[in-house]
Amino acid sequence: MLSYSIKRLLMLIPVLIGMTLIVFGIIHAIPGNPAQTILGTKATPEAIHNLNQALGLDQPWYIQYFTYLKNIFSGNLGTSIQDNMPIAREIWPHLAATIELSFVAMVIAVVVGINAGIISAWKQNSALDYSAMILALIGVSMPIFWLGLLEQWLFSVKLNWLPSIGRLDIVSTVRPITNLYLIDTLIEGQFSQFWMVVRHLILPAIALATIPTAIIARMTRSSMLEVLKSDYIRTTKAKGERMGLIVYKYALKNAFIPILTVIGLQTGLMLGGAILTETIFGWPGIGLYVYNAIQYRDYPVIQSGILVIAFLFVMVNFVTDLLYGLIDPRIKYR
Amino acid sequence: MSEPLLKVEGLKKYFPIKGGLLGKVSETVRAVDGVSFSVNEGETLGIVGESGCGKSTTGRMAMRLIEPTAGKVFFEGKDILNLSKSEMRRTRKDIQMIFQDPFASLNPRQTVGRIIEEPMIVHHMGNSSERRKRVDELLELVGLSAYYAKRYPHQFSGGQRQRIGIARALAVRPKLIIADEPVSALDVSVQSQVLNLLQDLQKRFNLTYIFIAHDLSVVRHISNRVAVMYLGKIVEISDSERLYDHPEHPYTKALLSAVPIPDPDNKTNRIILKGDVPSPAHPPAGCPFHDRCPVAMDICAKEVPVLKKTEDGRLVSCHLYD
Amino acid sequence: MADSILEVKDLRTSFFTDDGEVPAVDGITFSVKEGEILGLVGESGCGKSVTSLSIMGLLPSPPGKIVGGQILYKGEDISHAKESRMRKLRGNDIAMIFQEPMTSLNPVFTIGEQLTEAIRLHKKMPKKDLEARAVDLLKMVGLPRARELLKEYPHELSGGMRQRVMIAIAMSCDPKVLIADEPTTALDVTIQAQILDLMAKLNRETHTAIILITHDLGVVAQVCKRVVVMYAGKVVEQGDVRDIFNHPEHPYTEGLIRSIPDLFSKKDTLYTIKGSVPKPGSIKKGCLFAPRCPYVMDKCRTAEPELTGDRHKSRCFLHREDA
Numbered sequence: 004m005l006s007y008s009i010k011r012l013l014m015l016i017p018v019l020i021g022m023t024l025i026v027f028g029i030i031h032a033i034p035g036n037p038a039q040t041i042l043g044t045k046a047t048p049e050a051i052h053n054l055n056q057a058l059g060l061d062q063p064w065y066i067q068y069f070t071y072l073k074n075i076f077s078g079n080l081g082t083s084i085q086d087n088m089p090i091a092r093e094i095w096p097h098l099a100a101t102i103e104l105s106f107v108a109m110v111i112a113v114v115v116g117i118n119a120g121i122i123s124a125w126k127q128n129s130a131l132d133y134s135a136m137i138l139a140l141i142g143v144s145m146p147i148f149w150l151g152l153l154e155q156w157l158f159s160v161k162l163n164w165l166p167s168i169g170r171l172d173i174v175s176t177v178r179p180i181t182n183l184y185l186i187d188t189l190i191e192g193q194f195s196q197f198w199m200v201v202r203h204l205i206l207p208a209i210a211l212a213t214i215p216t217a218i219i220a221r222m223t224r225s226s227m228l229e230v231l232k233s234d235y236i237r238t239t240k241a242k243g244e245r246m247g248l249i250v251y252k253y254a255l256k257n258a259f260i261p262i263l264t265v266i267g268l269q270t271g272l273m274l275g276g277a278i279l280t281e282t283i284f285g286w287p288g289i290g291l292y293v294y295n296a297i298q299y300r301d302y303p304v305i306q307s308g309i310l311v312i313a314f315l316f317v318m319v320n321f322v323t324d325l326l327y328g329l330i331d332p333r334i335k336y337r
Numbered sequence: 338m339s340e341p342l343l344k345v346e347g348l349k350k351y352f353p354i355k356g357g358l359l360g361k362v363s364e365t366v367r368a369v370d371g372v373s374f375s376v377n378e379g380e381t382l383g384i385v386g387e388s389g390c391g392k393s394t395t396g397r398m399a400m401r402l403i404e405p406t407a408g409k410v411f412f413e414g415k416d417i418l419n420l421s422k423s424e425m426r427r428t429r430k431d432i433q434m435i436f437q438d439p440f441a442s443l444n445p446r447q448t449v450g451r452i453i454e455e456p457m458i459v460h461h462m463g464n465s466s467e468r469r470k471r472v473d474e475l476l477e478l479v480g481l482s483a484y485y486a487k488r489y490p491h492q493f494s495g496g497q498r499q500r501i502g503i504a505r506a507l508a509v510r511p512k513l514i515i516a517d518e519p520v521s522a523l524d525v526s527v528q529s530q531v532l533n534l535l536q537d538l539q540k541r542f543n544l545t546y547i548f549i550a551h552d553l554s555v556v557r558h559i560s561n562r563v564a565v566m567y568l569g570k571i572v573e574i575s576d577s578e579r580l581y582d583h584p585e586h587p588y589t590k591a592l593l594s595a596v597p598i599p600d601p602d603n604k605t606n607r608i609i610l611k612g613d614v615p616s617p618a619h620p621p622a623g624c625p626f627h628d629r630c631p632v633a634m635d636i637c638a639k640e641v642p643v644l645k646k647t648e649d650g651r652l653v654s655c656h657l658y659d
Numbered sequence: 660m661a662d663s664i665l666e667v668k669d670l671r672t673s674f675f676t677d678d679g680e681v682p683a684v685d686g687i688t689f690s691v692k693e694g695e696i697l698g699l700v701g702e703s704g705c706g707k708s709v710t711s712l713s714i715m716g717l718l719p720s721p722p723g724k725i726v727g728g729q730i731l732y733k734g735e736d737i738s739h740a741k742e743s744r745m746r747k748l749r750g751n752d753i754a755m756i757f758q759e760p761m762t763s764l765n766p767v768f769t770i771g772e773q774l775t776e777a778i779r780l781h782k783k784m785p786k787k788d789l790e791a792r793a794v795d796l797l798k799m800v801g802l803p804r805a806r807e808l809l810k811e812y813p814h815e816l817s818g819g820m821r822q823r824v825m826i827a828i829a830m831s832c833d834p835k836v837l838i839a840d841e842p843t844t845a846l847d848v849t850i851q852a853q854i855l856d857l858m859a860k861l862n863r864e865t866h867t868a869i870i871l872i873t874h875d876l877g878v879v880a881q882v883c884k885r886v887v888v889m890y891a892g893k894v895v896e897q898g899d900v901r902d903i904f905n906h907p908e909h910p911y912t913e914g915l916i917r918s919i920p921d922l923f924s925k926k927d928t929l930y931t932i933k934g935s936v937p938k939p940g941s942i943k944k945g946c947l948f949a950p951r952c953p954y955v956m957d958k959c960r961t962a963e964p965e966l967t968g969d970r971h972k973s974r975c976f977l978h979r980e981d982a
Contacts, residue, residue, distance in 0.1 A: 234757060235765040240717055242750035242777040242828070256767045331767055332812040387847035494935050495703075524702035524874065524936070529918035529929040536928065551847065558920035558929065581922065595852035597877030599919050601900045604881060609856055610849045613817045 007334065011324050018317055026310045027071050029302075031064070041084055041302065075310070081303035085296070090307045094292065098311060099182030100170060101281070101288030105273040107185075107208040112215035113266060117255075119216075120223020120262075124231060125250055135220065142217030151210040151283035158206060166203050168285040175199065207284040211277060215269035222265045226258040233257070259330055267323030271316040340414055341375035342545050343399060343513055348372045348408035350394050354618065366618045368394045370569035372408075373644070376513070381539065381546040383560030383577065385553055385592070389614055391569040396515045396549045400432040401425060412513070430460045433506035435499075437518035442502060443490040449476075449501050450486030456508045475504040479534060496527035503534065507542075515547045520555060532559060553596050557581050565589045568625040569617055571644060575651030585653045588626045624656065632657065663690040663731075664868050665714070665753075665836050670728035670738070672706075672713045675721060681939045683709040685892035686728065688966070691836060694866040696859070698883035698900070700873060700915075704936050706892040707872045711838045713738070714870075715755055716745040732836075751781040754829035758841035760821035764813035770797075771809030774828055781832045796827040801857060819850035823857065830861060840872045855882050876916060880904055888912050891947040892939055898971030908973035910952045946975070 038054040039046065055061050059070050074081070080090040119139070123132040159167035170184060171177060177196055180187045185204075188197035230236060231254055239253050278290030285291075289308055296304035328334045350369040353362040369391040376382045384392045397403040399410055401417055410417050417428055433456075436442040443452055453472045457463060463471065473483035479500040490498055499519060506514055516535070520528040536559065538544060550556050556563055557577050564574040565586065573586040584590045591608040598605070610629045615621055621628045627637035636656050644654040672684040684706040691697050701707045712718045714730055716737070730738040737748065749755075754777075757763045765773060774793045778784055784792065790809065797805035800823040813821055822842060829837055839858065843851035859882055862869055871883055879886055879900065886903045888896040888911070896909040907913040917930035934951045946952070949959040958976055966974045 234759050234762040237717065238757065238763045238773075238825070238828070239765070239776070240749070241715060241755040243746045243748070243780055244750075244776065245746060253765055253768070257765065333766060333814045387849060496935055525876070525915055525918050526702060526932040527935060529920075529931045530933075532920070533928050533931060553848065554920040554922045557922060558925060578925070591849060593922070595848045596922055597851070597855070597875065597881040598922065599876040599880045599904065599916060601880045601904050607852055607856070609852055613819055613850065614847070 007328050008325055011321060015317065015321055019314075022313045022317065023072060023075065023310070024068070026306055026313065027068050029306055029309065080307040080310075083296075083304050084301045085299050085304070090304055093304075094289070094307060094311060096179060096182045097287060097289045097292040100286060101274060101277055101290060103183050103185060104204065104207055104211060104280070104286060104288060105270065105277060107204050108211035108273060109215065109266070109270055111208060111212040112219055112269065115212075116216040116219030117223050117262065119220040121227055121250055121255065123220070123224040124227035125246070127228060132224075136224070139217040139220045142213045143221075145213055147210055147213070147279045148283055150213055151207070151280060154206045154210060155283075165205055167206060170200065170203050170287060172199055172203075207280050207286050210284070211273060211280045215266075215273065218269060219262060219265055223258065223262050226261045227254060230254045230258045256330060260327060263323060263326055263330065267319055267326075271319045274315045274319070275312040341411075342378045342413060343547075344375040344409075344411040345395075345399055346373045346409040346411075348395065348398055348410065349406045350391070350398060350403060351406045364618045366616075367569050367620060368617055369398065369405075370620075372566070372569070372571055374564055374571065374574060376545055376547060378512070378545055379539070379543050380561040381548055381559055383556035383563040384547065384549045384566060385551065385556045385563060386566035387551060387592075387614055389568075389617060390566040391617070392549045392566050393517050395566070396434075396517050396547055399547065400429065400434060400513075400515055402434070427460075430456075430509045431512045433509065433511040433514050435502050435506050435514060435516040435519045437521055443498060445490055448487055448489060449493075452490070452501065453486075453505045453508050456505060460509050462509065471508065472504075475507055478507070478538070479504045480530075494527075495523050496530060499523060499531050500534065503531075503538070507538065510542075511544070513545045513547070515549070517549045518551065519548075521550060521552060528555070535559065553581075553593060565592065568615065568620050570625060570654065571652075572626065572655070573651070573653045574644070575653075579649065579651060585647060585651070585658065586626075586655050587630050587632050587657070591631070624654075662693055664693045664733060665691040665870075666729070666731040667710070667714070668729040668731065670710065670713060670730060671726050672709050672718065672723060673726045674723050679940075680726075682892055683723070683939055684713065685939075687887075687889065687892075687894045688728075689887045689894060689897060691868050691870055693835070694862070694868055695885065696862055696869045696871055696883045698871050698873065698879035698886040699889065700876060700879050700886060701889035702874055702915075702936055704891075704939070705889040706939075707889050708840055710889075711755065711840050711870065711872055714838060715749060715753060716740065716742075717749075717755075747781070750777040750829075750834070751832045752834055753836045753838065754832070754834040755838040755840065756822070756825045756829045756842050758844050760818050760825055760845060763825055764821055766813055768812075769809065770811055770813065770816070770824055774809070774824065774831060777828060777831045792831075796831055797824070799830070799861070800824070800827045801853075802827070818846055819853060822846060822850075822854055826854075826857065826861070830865065830867070833865060834867055836868045836870065838870045838872070841874070842871070843878065844873070844875070851878075858882065876904075876919060888915075891937055891942075893947060893974065894966055894972075895948065895975070896971075896973040897966075898968070898973075902971045906971075908968075908971065908978045909948075909975045910954050910977070911948050912973075914951075914953075 038051045038058065038060060042050055042054060059067055078091050080094065082088065083090055083093060119135045123135045126132050155167040158165045166172065175196065177184050177187050178191060180190055184200040185197065188200055236249060236254055239249050277288055278294055280286065281288045281290040282294060289312060293305055293308035296308065348369055349371055352366040352368055354364050354366060355362055372395055374382065384395060386392045394403060398405045401410065405418065412428060412432065417425065420428060450472045453475055454468050457468045457471065462468065472486055476483050476485055481497060481500055490501065493501065520531050523531060532555065539546060548556060548559050560577045562575065563577045563580050564571045565588065566572065567588050573580065573584070573589045580589065581593065584593055591610050594605065594608045608631060612629055615628065623639050624637040624642050627633045630637065634656060642654045642656050644652045645658065647653050647658050668688050669686050670684055671682065671686050674681045674683055687710060699707045699710065713725055718724070725738050728738065729736045732748065732752065737745065771793055774796060775789050778789060778792060793809055794805040797808055802808060802820060802823050816824065843854050846854060855878065858869060861867065873879060883900050886897060886900050887894055888903070888909065890911050896903060896907065896912045903912060904916060907916060914930065914932040918932060920929060932951050937947060937950065945960040946963055949955050952959065954977060956976060964974050964976045964979065966972050967979060
C-alpha cells in the first residue's frame with residue numbers, strides 16, 4: 004500500500020508540470036501582445052513596454068515559465084486587472100464556495116445514486132428498477148440550466164419555499180473563518196444562520212447533483228448486477244446470510260471499484276463545471292469568478308482560476324487512486 | 338533411425354515480472370526451463386503435467402506462437418527460429434494447433450464454413466469453389482454434415498465445436514498438429530468420440546501429434562511416447578507403455594497414483610503429495626521436486642538432476658538413478 | 660440401516676424462459692443417509708447442479724422454480740420453505756462447496772472474515788473464541804500457518820488452498836449434510852487427491868453426510884459408497900458403488916464407464932456413446948436415452964420406463980420382467 008501510494012505520488016509530478024505548462028501557455032496563446040491586451044487599445048507604446056518589463060514578458064519563454072513556477076510555489080498567483088488585488092487572496096472565498104456546493108451536491112449524488120442503483124440491481128426488472136432507471140435517464144439528459152430555472156420557478160417563485168440566489172440572504176452576513184459557511188456558522192454557534200446557509204444550498208446542490216446522481220445510479224446498478232451473479236456471493240448465500248446484508252456489506256465493497264471511478268471523475272468535473280449552476284444561482288464560486296473575469300478579460304484571474312481547478316481535478320483523481328488501494332487488496336500487485 | 342519431424346533443444350521461456358517503483362524486472366518466471374524432445378513422423382508425443390508446469394508454453398513455442406527465450410526448434414531439419422516472417426508463414430501451414438476451448442477459439446460472427454476456409458485463404462490454396470468443396474469434405478471427415486457450413490458456432494455443442502476446430506486445423510493439410518487440452522472441456526461420452534476421431538485421422542493422413550493434456554488416462558490412450566513435465570522441466574520421457582506400467586521418477590509415480598481409478602475394487606494406496614506446486618518464479622534449489630518428494634535425499638536439495646538414460650533406455654531426471 | 664437425513668422425492672425443477680418451460684430436473688428421487696458419501700454423477704446439463712441448488716434454495720429465481728415434489732430434511736419439507744427458515748438451515752445444517760475455488764471466495768474480504776461469517780450467523784460464540792475456532796478449522800483442513808492465513812486475502816492462496824478454505828467454511832457450523840458440487844474439477848490431479856482424501860477424512864471424523872456431485876466416475880469409484888446416475892434431468896440408475904461399476908444396468912451408465920480411457924492398458928479405439936445429450940424437453944416421448952442407446956427396442960421409443968429395483972435401481976426396459 005505504501006509503495007503504491009508513493010508510486011502514485013511520483014506519477015503526479017509529470018502531470019502537475021504538464022498542467023502548469025498548459026496554463027502558462029494560455030497567456031501566450033492570446034492573440035497579440037498580452038500587455039497590449041491588458042492595457043487596452045489606447046495604451047501608449049511606453050506603457051506597453053513598461054508593462055512588458057514588469058511582467059517579464061521580454062524574457063525568453065523558459066525563463067518566464069520558471070518565474071511563473073517560482074511565483075506559484077511562493078503562493079503568488081499575480082494580480083487581478085479588475086481591482087488590482089492579489090489573486091491568491093481573492094480566490095479562496097470563491098473556491099470555498101464552490102467546494103462547499105460541490106461537496107453537498109456530491110453527498111446527495113453518492114447517497115441517492117448508490118442506493119437507487121443498489122435497489123435497482125437487487126430488484127432487477129421490477130417496477131422499482133424500471134422507474135429508477137427512467138429517472139436516471141432523464142437526469143442524464145436534463146440540461147442543468149433548464150433544471151435550475153425550473154427549480155427556481157417552482158420552489159422560489161411559485162411556492163416561495165427556498166431562496167433562489169446567492170449563498171446568504173441579502174441582509175445578512177457570515178463572519179468568514181474558513182469561508183465554508185456551513186462550518187463557519189457552526190463555529191460561531193449561529194444555528195439560524197446555519198439553517199439559512201443550508202436553505203441557500205439546497206436548490207443549486209440539487210441542480211448540480213442531478214447528472215452525477217444519474218450516472219452513479221446507472222454505474223452502481225450494472226456493477227452490482229455483475230457482482231450479485233458472482234460465485235462468491237453464491238458462497239455467502241450458502242452460509243445463510245440475509246440478502247440485505249449480502250448486498251450492502253459483501254457485494255457493495257466489490258461493486259464499489261467502478262463506482263469509485265465515476266465518483267472521482269464526476270467530482271472533478273463538478274469542481275470545474277459548476278460554472279453553469281453558479282451563474283444561474285448567483286453562487287459566488289470559482290466558476291462565477293472565472294466567468295466574470297472572462298467578461299472583463301482579466302487574464303491573470305482566468306489563468307489562476309484554471310490552474311486551481313486543474314489542480315483540484317488532479318488531486319481528486321489522486322485520492323481516488325489511493326481509495327482503490329484501500330478497497331481492493333489485490334491492487335498493490337498491479 | 339530417420340530424422341525426427343520436430344526436434345526441440347534446450348527450449349526456455351522466461352517471463353519477466355515488472356514491479357517496484359521504477360518498473361524494474363523484480364523477478365523472472367521460468368515457465369519453461371530447458372526442455373528437449375523430438376517427435377517422429379506419424380507418432381503421438383503426449384506432454385502431461387499439472388497447471389503451471391509449462392506444457393502449454395512448450396507447445397506454443399514449438400510452433401513459434403511464443404518466441405522462446407533460448408533454445409532451438411527444428412522442423413524437418415530446419416531451425417524455424419531463424420526463419421524470416423514469410424518463410425515462417427509458409428512453415429505454419431505444416432504445423433497447426435487445436436485449442437482447449439472450442440467456444441473461445443471460434444469467431445462467433447463467422448459461419449462454420451468461413452472459419453474452416455480461412456486458413457486456406459491465408460495460405461492461398463485453391464480458388465473459391467475448390468475451397469468450398471474442401472470445406473464440405475472436411476466437415477464430412479470430422480463427422481459433421483456439409484450443410485452445417487452455413488451455421489454459426491453458437492448453434493453447435495461443445496463436441497461439435499471441437500470437431501470444427503479439428504476441421505479448421507486439417508484444412509491446410511498439416512504434417513504436425515499440436516493439440517492443447519483438446520478434450521478437457523468435453524463430457525466423457527463426447528470426449529471418447531473426439532479421441533477416436535483424432536486417432537482415425539492420424540492413421541488416414543499419417544499425422545504427427547503433440548498432445549498436451551493434464552488427464553493421464555487420455556494421454557496414455559492416445560500417445561506413443563509421453564513426457565512428464567514439472568515446473569518447466571521434463572522429469573521423465575519414454576514410451577507410454579513403460580512410463581505408465583513402471584514409472585521411475587517419484588513425481589510420475591505420485592501423479593499416476595493420484596488418478597482416481599473408475600473401479601471401486603481398485604483402491605490402491607495413493608501417494609498423497611504434500612503442499613502445492615511451487616511458484617515458477619521461485620523454484621526450489623536443486624531438483625524442483627525435492628520439497629514434495631517422498632524419497633528426497635540430501636543431494637536433491639543441492640544439485641539439479643539432469644535427464645539421463647536409465648538402464649532400460651528411457652530418460653529420467655532424478656538422482657535416484659544416478 | 661442408518662436413517663435418511665435428506666430425502667428428495669419426485670423433485671421437479673424447471674426454468675421458465677422465453678421459449679417456455681424447460682424441465683432441468685424432471686422428477687428425481689433419492690435419499691442421503693446419515694454420515695454416508697453419496698455420489699451424484701452425470702454429464703453437463705443432466706441437472707445435477709440444479710438439484711443441489713434446489714436443495715439449498717439457491718436457484719436463480721426467476722427463471723428457476725421448483726414445480727413439484729418434496730425435499731425432506733429430517734422429515735421437514737423444505738422445498739417451499741420460507742426464506743427465513745432456509746437461512747437458518749443454510750450453512751448451519753446444510754452446507755455447500757462449489758467447483759470454482761478461484762472465484763468462490765470474496766476477493767476483498769480476508770480469509771478470517773469469510774471463515775467466521777457462518778459461525779457468527781448461526782452460533783452464539785464469544786468474539787475471543789471465534790479466532791480460536793477459525794484456527795482450529797484451518798488446521799482441520801490441513802492448512803499450515805493458520806493464524807497468519809486469517810489475515811490474508813484469497814488472491815494470496817493457491818487453488819488447492821482456497822478449496823481447503825471453502826471446505827473449512829462449509830464445515831464451520833458442523834453441518835449434517837455437505838453438498839460438494841464438482842469440488843475437485845478445477846484442481847490438478849495431485850491436489851484433487853489431497854482434497855478427496857481430506858473430504859473422506861472429514862466424513863469419517865465428523866459424520867457429516869456428503870453429496871458429491873461430479874462428472875468424474877473415477878472420483879465416484881474412489882470416494883462414494885452409493886451412486887445416483889443422472890441423465891437429462893432424470894435418475895437412470897442408483898445403487899451401491901460396486902454394483903453400479905461392476906454390473907451397470909442402464910446402457911448409459913455402461914457407456915459412461917466404458918468410454919473412459921484406461922490408465923492401465925491401451926485399447927485401440929475407445930467405446931463411445933453416439934450423439935450428444937438431448938436438450939431438456941426436446942424428447943417428448945419414450946426413454947430419453949433411446950436415440951443414443953445401442954440396445955434400443957421399439958418399446959423404448961414409445962413408452963418411458965420407470966425407475967425400478969430394490970437396492971440397485973435402474974430406469975430401463977432391459978431389466979424389467981415385463982419387457
